[in-house]
Amino acid sequence: MATAPNETWQLRNGTAWVFAAGERLSGPVVLAGDAGTDLEALTESLEDGPCAFLSELRARGRDLVLVGLPADAGISGDGGTVQEAVQRVIGETSGDTPLTVGGTGRGALAARYALASMEYMRLDHRTGTHFSHNGAVPDLDEEAELMRLGGRPRTPVFLRMLDGGAADGLGEDEADLTMAGEAAPAGSLFSKEYGSWLLDNLPR
Template identity: 45%
Template sequence: MTDRSGPNQPHEPHESNESNDPHEPTEEQIIEAWRSAAHITLAPGPQEVSEAAPTPDQEWTLPGGRAWVYLADPGQGLTKPVILADGFSAGPSDLDFLYEGLDRGEYALISELRTRGRDVIILGFDERSASILDNAVAARSAIQEAIARRTGDHPLTVGGFSMGGLVTRYALAKMEHDGVDHQTALYLSYDSPHRGAWIPIGLQSFAHYIRRLNAAFSNQMNSPAARQLLWQHIAEWDDTPETDKERVEFLAELERVGGWPSRPRKIGVANGVRTGVANGITPGRRAFRGKGLAITGTHLHTQPEGVDQLVAQLRVVTLRKPQIRTSGLPEIDGAPGGTLEGFGILADELNSIPAIIGLGAEAEIREHCFVPSVSAIALRDINTHENLHTPFPEQSEDSELDEYLCATHNEPHTLITQELCTWLLDRLP
């Protein structure tokens, strides 16, 4: 991948920087329209809220974050704390969106926790794309605050959704390493990428290719959290995919503090199946195509296995259509696991820009695997087709978790379901 003549790169002297179509908008017009309309952020969960979240009983300001507390019995105060950490996105955690996803979907997790006498502490971060190590400071502070405010000595439950499971895993392990008593009996993770997450290389390349037009998508893909979470990452649109050095350093730091907390029982759930059944996404298929004048010629494909495989053709404003190819990657978009509507989110945001700007798009395939099942239960690396698709038993000694549950069907990443939540609730201390 050597052709670097994207919209944020100069062309050779004989190349034109603009289409020869007089009706096509200029780069300046596109930039201005993008600033006032689309904001591409790849994140699971609701895209809008039905109503504001109820006012918390308590709100704690933490270093690098905030905690919203819903007590089971406000008259008794904090007695049985359950800390649940937010996951990866861009910008600060939003209580309204968190509450919408956690309590107003298929299963009302917050309400059920309170019915069972548990106090719910939702841990949010000032910047969800910041380093996991930095956000672990907020998690550690939340744990210590809960201990200080608790009435009685009921042990804590601490965990999180997606990246939040890694943040709290590290925070607890580091507290043990530092000799700090976290008083936590149960650690839980909800579709957390213990062995890495996946964003298609075609999507990452498009994010960086449009950086000059709108940098938000590229900034999210190049954020510290993304570099630490993603199994394969590219920092520029024509880079060769690799494990980023920030992920290598994060894993080394996690290992330095013990890898996992040793005192709590460790459990986790996956939004994907354990049977090896794929999610129905065919490798090598076109998932996204540009339809507007300014983007026609852009195609993004699902990840195929093999050598020199096409995953993207890029064209935005410029005449050139560089191709992005990969070698040696498995067919991971279709792997069993929690899915993310990455292609769909991109198309929806581009289609929110006025049609006259020429950035219309279509997602022929909306989703892709984001956290493979074997990653969510810390069972195997996600680097081969065999590792991703080989079935595994209801419980395996090879998992780094003490106990896990996988969903009956492959479903959206961090979807709050009765199946997974009741299993977790039944194991609370």
Template identity: 40%
Template sequence: MADSKTEKIRQAARTFGLVTPMSEGAAAQAPGADEVWELPGGSARVYYGEGQKGVVRPVVLADGFNLGPSDFDRLWSQLENGRFPFIGELRRRGRTLILVGFDERSESILRNAETVMAAILRTSAEQLDDTRLLAGGFSMGGIVTRYALAKMEQRRMDHRVGVYLSVDSPHRGAWVPIGLQAFAHYTAVVDDTYLRQISSPASQQMLWRYLSDMKGTPQESPLRAEFLDELRKVGSWPQIPLLLGVSSGRGDGVGNGVRAGAKTLSCAGPAFDGTYFLAQAQGDAAETAVLNGVLGGPHTISTSGFPELDGAPGGTLESFGIIGDALTGAGESADLVHRSVCFVPSVSAVAVRDLDQQEYLYVNIDQLPPEESELSDFLLSQDNDPHALMTEDIGRWILDRLPD
């Protein structure tokens, strides 16, 4: 392999990613926090409500998944500078916002839950009034907080949380196309950034199916099985708070338009000539990718017994868009057909069905009895929006359900 090609591949691989921002627009610097709390395994930024001089009527929200430490500027921007100014509206109502971040967002959910537990206890200790807390998080942050609250109740700790909230959190699992997981293994010989994301503890705990080796069989990760067992040990859900959840996906069973078996991304060289990816289809030996080029191949990647996950109703990620842009930027001739596919199916975000059957994945949630969900109440989006995007519908729905 020529050194120049190797370096181009390495440069591209450094920009591959598993997740995209939770909102639209570039990150802007957040205003200075009123308080900064150092916590075990992380920290928190505290923003008082308008007219307040301390922690009053607090809302505690945990960050989502990525590699490395939480970026509070980006988290702020995603919540304030997208489609709806959620933070401004929250503070205008006199609510204190506590944003909880992690030293390593890809660390085990079980470990990062200790950070959230510490943040909740600190909030209660600093609070000037007696309003019960709202505590939750975005994407992985909602799962971390779910486990943290359930564990606190098991330990008979008074968390004082009246409302739990998850924003497009994968309660039944998240989805990253198996072809892309294989591609992470394929390119790891030149740069392992993408593989480190996908194979991190938090990723394996959240993904519905995980590919441990390029030639392996996608299956539930042992780390996910262990996490689900630990979650069951603490009762699965906290029992005291009202359980709220929102989905970035539709509730009527209508998918995002990505047709099963269709090409999503293909390459014509010079480094990855013959590499292409297909949207997840049903059936046995369903081809999802062929990996080829200067790193070897062709390697055919297939699945058996999977439903049509890429096109399912749910919050979307630019799973193929990130890869396609990186390849194009490195001089690859790439044809990007579908930038985004489903990441957190609607049924997962509102905890109504598993992801293993086509009829479950595409069920019309709007027509199901409310008691089929494990949540007390939930909201589904008007469209299959970007994952955890703070829209006006979602923002106002949350604001209307804050603890009194």
């Protein structure tokens, strides 16, 4: 693999790869992959193609924490994995730059659940920006669980990226900012348009 993580975290129900720009985490981006996504493939999808997202983050002095989720866990289990990763990131981050937390597919849904759950429990997630990239549509039970927690996290700025013709179960007014664009080329997670937009909206 061309790009290897600096550190691997074994989480209770998943794994996280840490790509640090410096000796300590500072203003990191936590990105949860779709359920069952291999972390090596996810890393390559962020580096290959029109948007070398990981390299761009490092060039800006930012860190990336990729969270791998199992293929068959439910929303509470996946959300718990993302929450565990966020809490570890908080414990290992220096400075006061807010976190960016989100995901793609089922990972986006898990991140939404994790942050909403932390707010419900009055836990400080220190997140300034939350993003959803082609988020999975929750089933009826998952939607009910999300609504119990308030639907989505309320304190971060909520960025929504959705390919044309795709659905994520979110209403038009639920995100603070929405970008609808073309799907990335095969093998890439973000199009150049999506990647640049997300980078430009990182909290400072």
